[in-house]
Amino acid sequence: MTLLDIKDLTVRLPGAARPVLDSVSLRVAPGEVVGLVGESGSGKSTTAKAAIGLFPPGASASGSVRFADTDVLTLTGERLRAHRAGPVAMVHQDPRAALNPVRRIGDFLTERGASRARAAELLEAVGLTSPAQRLRQRPHELSGGMLQRVVIAGALAAEPRLLLADEATSALDVTTQAEILALLRTLRATRDLGLLLITHDLHLAAAYCDRVYVMYAGRVVEERAADALFASPAHPYTKGLLACSPTLGESGPLRPIPGRPPSLTDTFTGCPFVARCGAAEEACETWTPLEVPLEDGGSATCRAVPVVDEVHQG
Numbered sequence: 001m002t003l004l005d006i007k008d009l010t011v012r013l014p015g016a017a018r019p020v021l022d023s024v025s026l027r028v029a030p031g032e033v034v035g036l037v038g039e040s041g042s043g044k045s046t047t048a049k050a051a052i053g054l055f056p057p058g059a060s061a062s063g064s065v066r067f068a069d070t071d072v073l074t075l076t077g078e079r080l081r082a083h084r085a086g087p088v089a090m091v092h093q094d095p096r097a098a099l100n101p102v103r104r105i106g107d108f109l110t111e112r113g114a115s116r117a118r119a120a121e122l123l124e125a126v127g128l129t130s131p132a133q134r135l136r137q138r139p140h141e142l143s144g145g146m147l148q149r150v151v152i153a154g155a156l157a158a159e160p161r162l163l164l165a166d167e168a169t170s171a172l173d174v175t176t177q178a179e180i181l182a183l184l185r186t187l188r189a190t191r192d193l194g195l196l197l198i199t200h201d202l203h204l205a206a207a208y209c210d211r212v213y214v215m216y217a218g219r220v221v222e223e224r225a226a227d228a229l230f231a232s233p234a235h236p237y238t239k240g241l242l243a244c245s246p247t248l249g250e251s252g253p254l255r256p257i258p259g260r261p262p263s264l265t266d267t268f269t270g271c272p273f274v275a276r277c278g279a280a281e282e283a284c285e286t287w288t289p290l291e292v293p294l295e296d297g298g299s300a301t302c303r304a305v306p307v308v309d310e311v312h313q314g
């Protein structure tokens with residue numbers, strides 16, 4: 001069963017030379033942790049926000065976004081509001097931005113529909129000790145990690161089925177980051193919650209996710225089981241990301257990918273990664289990007305990966 005099913009989603013902004021999202025397909029099943037990885041501006045947040053029918057002002061969207069039995073792109077008014085407040089919750093990078101500094105933690109949770117008793121239960125579920133005392137505290141009395149637990153408790157108040165975590169641990173130190181990620185994994189197991197983890201850190205995604213989508217310039221360039229992605233990345237961009245992000249405990253030289261991703265005002269033909277790709281050939285400049293199936297069930301949008309199906313490589 002699929003919880004979130006995005007198919008061929010293309011999002012355009014007025015004045016942009018290329019789509020913000022170009023034929024993006026992504027799915028999340030109940031109880032599955034899915035990673036969405038890529039450099040800044042690759043379209044990760046735009047993809048995640050599509051799950052709650054939220055697009056940049058003036059954007060036009062085509063393709064489909066389904067959540068369980070709901071066709072999200074057709075929702076308007078009260079039904080759209082109910083969708084955003086119920087089955088899908090979103091947690092962002094900075095918990096302090098989500099919390100009113102002068103209100104108590106208890107107020108934050110009861111404003112989200114939880115009773116006082118339930119609010120204490122939620123704080124316990126996210127691993128906060130002395131929940132009764134926490135309910136009376138204000139944000140400045142808690143650490144960043146504790147506040148992110150409070151925000152996650154608030155997100156759980158409406159019993160969501162899917163949690164979108166947009167760089168939710170990026171502002172935290174490494175130890176607290178690991179604790180929050182472990183908490184999210186526990187919640188998906190105990191609540192059968194689907195989890196979409198958005199991060200620029202491929203190593204983190206590979207360590208905590210079941211499956212990973214790698215995005216580049218508004219496209220999904222690789223989709224793999226996390227262990228396969230880490231062991232044998234197929235797309236040159238994925239290989240580049242792995243080589244340029246540090247792993248815990250390793251101190252080898254990092255090799256940044258040369259150049260920078262195309263902006264929304266840059267036009268290009270062929271593969272969008274061609275200008276930065278060490279393995280590019282002339283034919284890549286005119287190749288129409290196409291998801292090529294891999295033997296292990298994943299896919300990569302690169303004409304150099306070996307064909308296992310009846311796919312025309314150009």
Ligand SMILES: Nc1ncnc2c1ncn2[C@@H]1O[C@H](COP(=O)(O)OP(=O)(O)OP(=O)(O)O)[C@@H](O)[C@H]1O
Binds near residue numbers: 057
């Ligand atoms: N409201 C908006 N108005 C104009 N451009 C936008 C808007 N939202 C997103 N964009 C543009 O769309 C592209 C994709 O942005 P998006 O935030 O989805 O990327 P991202 O991969 O999540 O990046 P980051 O890691 O920096 O959050 C970027 O070029 C961004 O500037």
